[in-house]
Amino acid sequence: MEPAKTAVNLHRSLPDLSATIRPGDALLWGQAHAEPVTLIRALVEQRRALGRLRLFLGIGAADILQPAHADSFDFLAYCGTGANRKLAQAGVLDILPVHYSQLPRLIRSGELRADVVFVQVSPPDGLGRYSLGLAREYLVEAVRHARSIIGEIHLDVPWTYGGPYLREQDFAQLVESTSPLPSSARPLPGRVEAEIGRHVASLVEDGATLQTGIGTIPDAVLANLKNHRELGVHSGSIGEGFAQLCEAGVVTNACKSIDAGLTIGGVLIGGAALHRFAHRNPSLELRGTEYTHDQAVLASIERFVAINSAIEVDLTGQINAEVAGTTYVGGVGGIGDFLRAAQRSRGGVPIVALPSTAGTRSRVVASLSGPVTVARSDACVIVTEHGTADLRGLSIAQRIPRMIAIADPLHRDALERESRMLMNCA
Known part of the structure; x- marks a missing residue:
């Protein structure tokens, strides 16, 4: 990943994603509570202006994506868990049936494309380092190979150890988010x-x-x-x-x-x-x-x-x-x-x-x-x-x-x- 040469502007309203996303791009982001909900909502709102896109999904917790959005998105996932289930039931979800350990290699080889990556990050530390917060997983390989990274800063996201850490110049766009993180409610064991x-x-x-x-x-x-x-x-x-x-x-x-x-x-x-x-x-x-x-x-x-x-x-x-x-x-x-x-x-x-x-x-x-x-x-x-x-x-x-x-x-x-x-x- 080559850092951008100039600092990125911080958006306090929804960014114009067409400045970064191109028609035909493949997008990827973190799963479960690491879903960047503000960016996903912006993507849905702006989808018709962005051209057809391919989205790789993990566990869906935010419940933003709907079967009707298949008018602009091709949905690919490794699982049918959470909010992905309604996409599967509607027949608009394609499944990548691979071992989880294979995902980094597939991203690295380009077989699983990640042209643009959305990341939910914590506020930076005193050294200006943004932590990936709630998830590393396949995001580690994705941020290394993506053409562009769009970040969503959330005050409720913890600063966690393990790297990699991003700096302002690594982002094509940054947006501040105050949207509630996806719900963590789960039934108690019976x-x-x-x-x-x-x-x-x-x-x-x-x-x-x-x-x-x-x-x-x-x-x-x-x-x-x-x-x-x-x-x-x-x-x-x-x-x-x-x-x-x-x-x-x-x-x-x-x-x-x-x-x-x-x-x-x-x-x-x-x-x-x-x-x-x-x-x-x-x-x-x-x-x-x-x-x-x-x-x-x-x-x-x-x-x-x-x-x-x-x-x-x-x-x-x-x-x-x-x-x-x-x-x-x-x-x-x-x-x-x-x-x-x-x-x-x-x-x-x-x-x-x-x-x-x-x-x-x-x-x-x-x-x-x-x-x-x-x-x-x-x-x-x-x-x-x-x-x-x-x-x-x-x-x-x-x-x-x-x-x-x-x-x-x-x-x-x-x-x-x-x-x-x-x-x-x-």
């Missing part, structure tokens, strides 16, 4: 999630290093770890549950075989309490995807425990984390990166946790209804509210009864009957 959290917590040793996804199940798991000691964190996402464990002295990172003393993450997903925890906290570093999701890095962490979720798991251990019914609601994401690394880690535990049912439908199934996101050769520990099935090292015939035992009791007889046909075809 009885089922609490039971799953208890089972998963029993698999975590003192001194282990954790990775979790986002949602009520990870929240329930972390709530059950309050009596653990000397835990570490190396995760794609960092939420309020991790912050609480850090502040309670449960997470110390003292036993980590790499990055000792540091909580490592890629994106912060949470509200004001998390932002206060993160602001100028030298024990927290956000890093790019090429580090947070690199299997060699992760596998070098002893007792690395990867805790992920899924839509359904079949009796042989195949996992669908992408499609529910006919709608793309999840993603390939980092589940494969984290689970394989945990399998290779000395003392590691690869965990997939999910409720046994969705409504009246079993989520433990004889055959997946969607794609195979994780193959049965990558055997994991599967957890539901009914217990734990450790499939590692087991044959198909050994796996089936263990999976049936953690299914909802109302579905076990049907699964038993279907398993006989499965064994004939295995």
Whole structure:
């Protein structure tokens, strides 16, 4: 990235994006609470004057983009999560089904174009450095290779460590924003999630290093770890549950075989309490995807425990984390990166946790209804509210009864009957 030769003007009203964005450009920005909402709104308002654009989306939290905006935008995403779901349901969302760890390489090679990058940044420090605040992830590679960077300064965004840091001359345009950050409200864990959290917590040793996804199940798991000691964190996402464990002295990172003393993450997903925890906290570093999701890095962490979720798991251990019914609601994401690394880690535990049912439908199934996101050769520990099935090292015939035992009791007889046909075809 070549710095601009002159300082950029700071906009206190919406900038004219046509000064930077060209017809046919591909745009990319941070996900979840790192979405620069003022710039996205400006993009929507000015879309017809900008020409057709291609947008790469992460987790949608701001709920600004609508299916009707496909009149000017081609939507591409790695997931159907959050506000992306309505785009998927409307048939206007294209999916990039790649491992999360591949995103930096795709940006670097130009296969995933990022002509213009929107970044949400904190106010600068005393040295004039703008922090990327709530997210690093694939933004690190994007800002290195983009033609132009447009920044949105937000007073509520914490100044976080991990770099890269931007200076005023790195931006083509800067805008001040007072728009509320995307909502961080999430349902509290219920009885089922609490039971799953208890089972998963029993698999975590003192001194282990954790990775979790986002949602009520990870929240329930972390709530059950309050009596653990000397835990570490190396995760794609960092939420309020991790912050609480850090502040309670449960997470110390003292036993980590790499990055000792540091909580490592890629994106912060949470509200004001998390932002206060993160602001100028030298024990927290956000890093790019090429580090947070690199299997060699992760596998070098002893007792690395990867805790992920899924839509359904079949009796042989195949996992669908992408499609529910006919709608793309999840993603390939980092589940494969984290689970394989945990399998290779000395003392590691690869965990997939999910409720046994969705409504009246079993989520433990004889055959997946969607794609195979994780193959049965990558055997994991599967957890539901009914217990734990450790499939590692087991044959198909050994796996089936263990999976049936953690299914909802109302579905076990049907699964038993279907398993006989499965064994004939295995």
